[in-house]
Amino acid sequence: MARLQLGRSAVYDLLRTGQLASITLDRARRIPTHALDDFVLTRLDQEAAG
Structure with missing residues (x-):
């Protein structure tokens, strides 16, 4: 949660x-x-492609 800066849910x-x-x-x-x-790498690749 801390590394992604997201909540538990x-x-x-x-x-x-x-x-x-x-x-x-x-x-x-x-x-x-x-x-x-x-x-994280997958998300970065998706954002770069889109």
Whole structure:
């Protein structure tokens, strides 16, 4: 949430729609650093193309 500067519900929406990848450890959901980097790069590419 802090790195994306988004609220909790916005991050959960990204996870639910598959735009942001995560892993589950026990009952905790974690977002690997590379998944966050991939998400940001994909968004930048989309904005540059559009």
